[in-house]
Amino acid sequence: MSKGSNYGCRSSSSTSSDAHSTFYTINCKCGFRLPVITSWTPDNPGRRYQACPNYGKSTYCGVFKWLDPEICGRSKMIIPGLLRRVNKLEAELACFKEKEEILNQVEGEVACYKEKEEKLNKLEGELAKERRIIQKRAKKLEGLIAMYNKRMKLEVGVFMVILLFIAIYVMKIGIERGYM
Numbered sequence: 001m002s003k004g005s006n007y008g009c010r011s012s013s014s015t016s017s018d019a020h021s022t023f024y025t026i027n028c029k030c031g032f033r034l035p036v037i038t039s040w041t042p043d044n045p046g047r048r049y050q051a052c053p054n055y056g057k058s059t060y061c062g063v064f065k066w067l068d069p070e071i072c073g074r075s076k077m078i079i080p081g082l083l084r085r086v087n088k089l090e091a092e093l094a095c096f097k098e099k100e101e102i103l104n105q106v107e108g109e110v111a112c113y114k115e116k117e118e119k120l121n122k123l124e125g126e127l128a129k130e131r132r133i134i135q136k137r138a139k140k141l142e143g144l145i146a147m148y149n150k151r152m153k154l155e156v157g158v159f160m161v162i163l164l165f166i167a168i169y170v171m172k173i174g175i176e177r178g179y180m
Contacts, residue, residue, distance in 0.1 A: 028052040029061035036067060045079035047071065 026034045034050040048067040054060040071079070 026050050026063065026065065028063035030054060030059070034063070040083065042080050043076060045071070045076065045083060 028034055030052055032053050034052065036048050036050060039045070039047045039049060046068075047070070049065060050067065051064040052061050055064065
């Protein structure tokens with residue numbers, strides 16, 4: 001297909017790596033505007049073209065145009081191997097990025113757990129301090145209770161002695177008055 005064909009060609013600049021080249025925006029006979037596509041087949045690695053979207057179908061209108069010249073046989077042998085290496089490296093890089101993302105997540109979780117552990121340790125320290133305070137208070141209360149029990153026993157003893165004296169006094173009065 002040439003520049004002067006009647007398929008609705010208009011001159012426009014392509015956004016390719018070769019900034020000086022000019023490509024043509026082509027509309028095929030089916031009416032589609034054809035994008036620039038890069039072939040990665042073993043026979044045409046890296047070669048750009050434009051073709052009707054129906055290429056390979058029964059409704060194909062026949063519009064197909066190579067935009068780059070054919071590459072030499074040596075390049076056809078080398079480029080596919082390089083592409084395989086690039087694809088392998090890209091796959092490894094994707095794997096490393098995935099592992100890095102997982103590692104970042106794990107590091108984030110570890111940091112979160114360390115923060116929680118620090119809070120837990122702080123709470124355990126506060127709890128131990130409170131436990132010591134409670135134990136001191138309990139001992140103090142036990143001492144007070146023991147002292148109160150001794151006092152109560154003493155008071156009960158005194159009360160009993162007083163009652164005994166009152167009983168003796170009442171009996172003495174009763175005997176003196178003849179009630180008994």
